Amino acid sequence: MSGRVLVVDDVATNRLLLRAKLSSAYYDVVVAENGTQALEMARREQPDMVMLDVMMPDMDGFAVCEALKASSETAHIPVIMVTALDTPEERIRGLEAGADDFLSKPFNDLALFARVRNLMRMKMMFDELRLRDMTSRELGIVDLVPEPEVGIEASGAILLAPPNPGDGHVWAGQLRRRLAVPTIVTHSEREALNLARMELPDCFVVHQSLAEGGDGLRLVSALRSRPETRQAAVILVVENGDVQTAAKGLDLGASDYIESPFDVSELIARIRSQLRRKRYSDRLRTNLRNGLKLAVTDPLTGIYNRRYASQHMNRVMERARDTDGVFAVMMIDLDKFKSINDRHGHDAGDAVLREFSRRLQENIRGVDLVARFGGEEFFVAMPDVDQRAAAHAAERIRRAVEGAPVALPGGGEVKVTVSIGVAIATASDLDAEAIIKRADTALYSSKEAGRNRVSFFAKAA
Numbered sequence: 001m002s003g004r005v006l007v008v009d010d011v012a013t014n015r016l017l018l019r020a021k022l023s024s025a026y027y028d029v030v031v032a033e034n035g036t037q038a039l040e041m042a043r044r045e046q047p048d049m050v051m052l053d054v055m056m057p058d059m060d061g062f063a064v065c066e067a068l069k070a071s072s073e074t075a076h077i078p079v080i081m082v083t084a085l086d087t088p089e090e091r092i093r094g095l096e097a098g099a100d101d102f103l104s105k106p107f108n109d110l111a112l113f114a115r116v117r118n119l120m121r122m123k124m125m126f127d128e129l130r131l132r133d134m135t136s137r138e139l140g141i142v143d144l145v146p147e148p149e150v151g152i153e154a155s156g157a158i159l160l161a162p163p164n165p166g167d168g169h170v171w172a173g174q175l176r177r178r179l180a181v182p183t184i185v186t187h188s189e190r191e192a193l194n195l196a197r198m199e200l201p202d203c204f205v206v207h208q209s210l211a212e213g214g215d216g217l218r219l220v221s222a223l224r225s226r227p228e229t230r231q232a233a234v235i236l237v238v239e240n241g242d243v244q245t246a247a248k249g250l251d252l253g254a255s256d257y258i259e260s261p262f263d264v265s266e267l268i269a270r271i272r273s274q275l276r277r278k279r280y281s282d283r284l285r286t287n288l289r290n291g292l293k294l295a296v297t298d299p300l301t302g303i304y305n306r307r308y309a310s311q312h313m314n315r316v317m318e319r320a321r322d323t324d325g326v327f328a329v330m331m332i333d334l335d336k337f338k339s340i341n342d343r344h345g346h347d348a349g350d351a352v353l354r355e356f357s358r359r360l361q362e363n364i365r366g367v368d369l370v371a372r373f374g375g376e377e378f379f380v381a382m383p384d385v386d387q388r389a390a391a392h393a394a395e396r397i398r399r400a401v402e403g404a405p406v407a408l409p410g411g412g413e414v415k416v417t418v419s420i421g422v423a424i425a426t427a428s429d430l431d432a433e434a435i436i437k438r439a440d441t442a443l444y445s446s447k448e449a450g451r452n453r454v455s456f457f458a459k460a461a
């Protein structure tokens with residue numbers, strides 16, 4: 001997997017060193033020598049990752065990181081802070097600034113490349129989501145930026161898988177003193193997976209070796225392969241200096257790792273950073289779902305559009321074939337709608353459409369599908385409904401509209417009626433458009449016969 005890395009360092013030899021290492025692994029490298037230039041390059045070059053020196057004369061690495069994370073153009077780019085002083089305080093400060101990881105100079109190549117691969121993979125996942133999210137943004141949904149401050153308390157429980165009961169007790173105690181979050185301690189892989197399914201924690205802290213000969217790496221891999229935990233934050237705890245295991249864990253999909261024994265403040269900062277990332281991806285996914293919903297619904301009435309109804313008809317027909325059943329299709333048209341628009345204005349017309357779709361939905365069953373086909377034309381598909389039941393339903397809809405005038409937004413009200421055409425289809429009907437056409441023909445008969453009535457399609461002899 002290749003990608004573009006922006007290397008930021010005020011010292012030329014450091015830039016050259018990193019460029020050489022990364023280029024040898026076929027990454028495309030661009031460099032900046034100070035914070036201002038880094039921000040400009042990040043925006044222009046859109047790298048897949050930033051490796052950021054902490055100590056720089058104009059803006060230090062923390063300030064650059066904060067600025068990158070505060071802009072919607074660069075917030076999604078992972079940042080690795082590169083530091084000579086590797087202290088927990090410094091790591092915590094970096095995590096709070098939004099950094100994804102730290103590397104200390106001189107570099108350990110294994111740690112460097114495992115981290116780069118892991119962050120590249122995460123970046124690709126985000127890119128995919130962001131790409132799809134563009135559609136929603138084009139449709140007017142607000143742009144998303146990761147939240148700078150994430151309340152760990154708002155998330156679910158944290159599941160701890162320590163190497164032994166003693167450590168489990170210590171971990172849970174330390175977290176409890178600092179956070180008002182429930183912690184669940186488990187000692188076996190199997191129990192961890194069962195608890196994961198029941199409790200759905202947002203975050204897992206897993207030691208490389210679990211009690212009873214359990215394997216932390218295997219647990220990480222299992223958590224990543226299951227749909228219910230795939231998006232959770234997983235932090236691997238490795239023995240101090242065990243870069244091999246850390247690298248393997250990252251390649252298996254751990255979101256992050258921490259070396260044991262750890263400072264609990266650093267663990268909390270890492271959890272917070274992972275949850276921030278998780279929350280961002282959750283919001284992108286939600287946005288995507290909303291975007292999809294927008295693509296198949298009519299914005300005025302909130303009911304489905306024709307595109308969705310056509311797909312849905314295939315399912316209704318399949319069901320009729322499977323059960324050798326029947327179903328009904330209705331086309332409904334508001335009578336003399338044009339004159340309502342002409343006389344009372346388009347706002348009044350819109351109000352009538354909304355009120356009609358509300359009454360329509362009130363008078364059908366949950367399994368029936370209602371869609372607006374465009375203009376004042378509506379569609380209903382009713383599975384398992386025969387001619388008698390369809391006549392009853394159509395008549396109920398007609399009366400619900402005729403029964404009470406519609407209040408207009410500017411005051412006053414207007415009387416509205418509908419014409420309805422119904423077609424009954426059977427298991428042998430294979431063409432959705434043909435069925436809709438029959439309902440349309442029946443609708444035309446209702447109009448011809450004087451409107452405000454229900455007609456059935458009568459087979460031509």
Ligand SMILES: [Mg+2]
Nearest residue numbers: 010053055056
């Ligand atoms: Mg420096």
